[in-house]
Each structure stands twice: as structure tokens, then as C-alpha cells.
Amino acid sequence: MTTTSFTRTAIALHWLIAALLFVTFPLGVYMHELPISPTRVELFSYHKWIGVTLFLLAVTRVAWRWGHPAPPPVAGTPAWQRITAAATHHLLYLLVIVIPVSGWLMSSAKGVTTVWLGLVPLPDLVSKNEELGELLEEVHGSLNFGLLLLVVLHIARAIDRDEVMARMLPFLAGRKSE
Amino acid sequence: MRSRAWLLTAALALPAIAQVGSAPPAADAATSRIFARASQMGVPIEGEFRRIQAELDFDPASPATGSARVQLDVASFDLGDEELNRELRRPEWFDAAQHPVATFVSSGITALAPGRLEVAGLLTIKGRTLAVVVPVQHSSDGQRQVLEGSLPIRRLQFDVGSGAWTDTAVVADEVEIRFRLVTAQS
Numbered sequence: 001m002t003t004t005s006f007t008r009t010a011i012a013l014h015w016l017i018a019a020l021l022f023v024t025f026p027l028g029v030y031m032h033e034l035p036i037s038p039t040r041v042e043l044f045s046y047h048k049w050i051g052v053t054l055f056l057l058a059v060t061r062v063a064w065r066w067g068h069p070a071p072p073p074v075a076g077t078p079a080w081q082r083i084t085a086a087a088t089h090h091l092l093y094l095l096v097i098v099i100p101v102s103g104w105l106m107s108s109a110k111g112v113t114t115v116w117l118g119l120v121p122l123p124d125l126v127s128k129n130e131e132l133g134e135l136l137e138e139v140h141g142s143l144n145f146g147l148l149l150l151v152v153l154h155i156a157r158a159i160d161r162d163e164v165m166a167r168m169l170p171f172l173a174g175r176k177s178e
Numbered sequence: 179m180r181s182r183a184w185l186l187t188a189a190l191a192l193p194a195i196a197q198v199g200s201a202p203p204a205a206d207a208a209t210s211r212i213f214a215r216a217s218q219m220g221v222p223i224e225g226e227f228r229r230i231q232a233e234l235d236f237d238p239a240s241p242a243t244g245s246a247r248v249q250l251d252v253a254s255f256d257l258g259d260e261e262l263n264r265e266l267r268r269p270e271w272f273d274a275a276q277h278p279v280a281t282f283v284s285s286g287i288t289a290l291a292p293g294r295l296e297v298a299g300l301l302t303i304k305g306r307t308l309a310v311v312v313p314v315q316h317s318s319d320g321q322r323q324v325l326e327g328s329l330p331i332r333r334l335q336f337d338v339g340s341g342a343w344t345d346t347a348v349v350a351d352e353v354e355i356r357f358r359l360v361t362a363q364s
Contacts, residue, residue, distance in 0.1 A: 115220040
């Protein structure tokens with residue numbers, strides 16, 4: 001393979017993160033207005049478990065990328081697009097790491113310890129505090145709205161050209177759109 | 179507000195009760211506490227019964243002649259979230275309207291070792307009564323006696339959390355009741 005695509009590990013992490021985001025984002029939107037019920041308890045737990053998993057995957061992804069640089073931008077990409085693409089990617093990494101942290105802190109502030117997969121309790125870095133809980137809920141929601149916008153932009157740019165998409169889907173590499 | 183007023187009334191009434199020779203001494207409402215802890219999908223959740231009444235008649239020199247009677251106002255159960263507290267008062271949980279009080283009434287006290295007791299008795303929650311044996315630690319500083327311990331129970335045996343809430347994968351069946359009852363030395 002040439003260096004037109006990301007490494008297989010980076011690709012696997014990317015799509016795993018994407019898939020989990022597409023599950024947990026709508027879950028979060030749906031569940032937070034539900035009345036108290038066993039279903040609500042389950043959905044909140046799954047949302048938090050996926051969130052912690054996303055955090056771990058995103059940290060792994062960033063660490064991996066440190067040692068395995070991204071392939072160079074597709075030839076002929078205008079400078080403004082290179083800059084905005086790089087900025088978008090960095091912001092996406094940042095948000096996929098920061099958003100779960102905001103949710104974890106929110107949960108602690110609301111007095112509910114996060115227990116990953118029902119097995120691994122995360123420490124409560126903040127103690128129960130109603131005002132802080134509500135503030136963090138707004139932060140968590142706003143960051144997610146920002147993430148949604150970036151993901152829409154990210155997908156729009158990627159599907160625009162096969163060579164760009166091929167960086168994450170190498171089987172497309174043969175389909176030259178030039 | 180109400181619970182604070184209740185505690186205050188109880189605290190003021192305490193010396194008066196203590197002076198009545200024959201009545202069993204009441205536990206000090208201000209320092210006595212009873213908690214219940216459950217697990218919700220692996221997440222520990224604990225609440226406190228804010229209004230409790232306990233009559234404790236215990237002489238360490240003669241444990242077997244002692245007795246204990248504890249009453250909990252189930253509507254006072256506080257998980258630190260008013261929405262959850264309201265939920266817990268509903269018929270599926272404590273059914274506070276029909277069964278406002280949970281009780282423990284001792285039937286016999288056995289001293290196992292200095293400071294270690296076993297208190298047998300009947301525990302009634304939501305109108306269902308079960309015989310239980312409560313391990314209790316006893317300590318005294320000459321002025322006050324402290325009786326503390328914990329009792330694991332199964333909520334479904336008392337029909338607490340019925341209907342959809344019987345799913346123990348969501349809320350575990352096991353509930354631990356922790357208590358610390360303080361009373362004047364008799």
C-alpha cells in the first residue's frame with residue numbers, strides 16, 4: 001500500500017468511534033426527557049458506558065496517530081481546505097475526548113457515580129452539586145451540538161471526493177474520480 | 179422544613195421522655211440515622227430515612243432483657259433528588275400512602291461477644307413481615323449508647339419495586355439497610 005490511506009488500526013478506530021457516536025448521540029437526545037422508568041435507567045447506563053468507551057477509543061486513536069501520521073492530503077487540495085480539514089480533525093478528536101469527560105463530571109455532580117459496563121466505577125472528581133450538575137448538562141449539550149455540526153461538515157467534505165473518502169475506506173482507492 | 183421541625187420537636191421531647199422511668203428510652207433523633215443502599219446497573223445508590231423513631235431499651239449488663247422498636251416514615255426516604263423521592267413513594271415502591279411506616283420490632287437479643295449482638299425480630303415493610311436477625315455493634319461512652327450495623331434484605335420479598343421494576347438487572351434485589359442509633363445510657 002502507498003500512504004494514501006490511514007493505517008488499518010486508525011481506520012478501525014475511526015469507524016468504531018463513528019458507529020458508537022451514531023448510537024449514543026441520538027440515545028442522549030432521546031433519553032434525557034424520559035420519565036423515570038427501568039428503560040430510562042437502562043438507556044442512561046448504556047449511554048454512559050458507550051461514552052466511556054468512546055473516550056478510551058478516542059485517546060487510543062490520538063495516541064496511535066502520534067506514532068502513525070495521517071497520509072498526506074489528496075494532491076491538489078487547496079490550502080484553505082487543508083487548513084480547515086486539519087482544524088476539523090483536531091476539533092473532532094478533542095470533542096470526542098472532552099464530551100465524555102463532561103458527561104462523567106455531570107453524572108458525578110448529579111450524585112450518580114459512573115460505573116463503566118456496570119463493573120468499573122469511575123472516581124467522582126466533583127461531589128454532588130445541583131447547580132454544577134445543571135451547568136455541566138448545558139456544557140455537555142452544547143459541546144454535542146458543536147460535534148454534530150463538525151460531523152456534518154466532516155462527512156460533507158469526505159463524500160465530496162472519492163480520494164478523500166479512500167483515506168478511510170481504502171477499497172475505494174481504485175475509483176479515481178479525476 | 180417539615181423533617182427539620184420534626185427532628186427539633188423530637189430532640190426537645192427527648193429529655194422529657196428520658197425522665198419517664200418506665201417508658202423505654204427513645205433514640206436521639208438528631209444523631210440516629212438509617213440508610214438504605216441499592217445498586218442500579220452496578221451504580222450504588224443510597225438514601226436516608228429522614229424521619230425515624232426508635233425506642234431502645236438496652237442494658238449491656240443484661241442484653242437478653244433488652245428490646246428495640248424502630249419506626250421509619252417511608253415517605254421521608256431521601257435519595258437526594260426530589261423526582262426520585264416522589265417515585266419511591268409511589269405504589270410500585272414503598273406505597274407510602276397505604277403503608278406509611280416500616281417497622282422493626284425485636285423479639286430477642288443475644289450477646290455474641292463484648293460489643294457484638296444479634297437482635298432477632300420482625301421487619302415489616304409495605305405491609306409484609308419477615309423474621310430477621312440483625313448483627314449489631316454496641317458501644318458506649320458512659321453517657322450515650324450507640325447501636326450500629328447493617329442488614330442485607332431482598333427488596334422483592336417486600337414487594338418494593340413491583341411491576342416493571344421487578345427486573346433485578348436494572349435495580350438489584352439486594353438492599354443493605356445501614357443504621358446508627360444513639361440513645362442515652364440507661
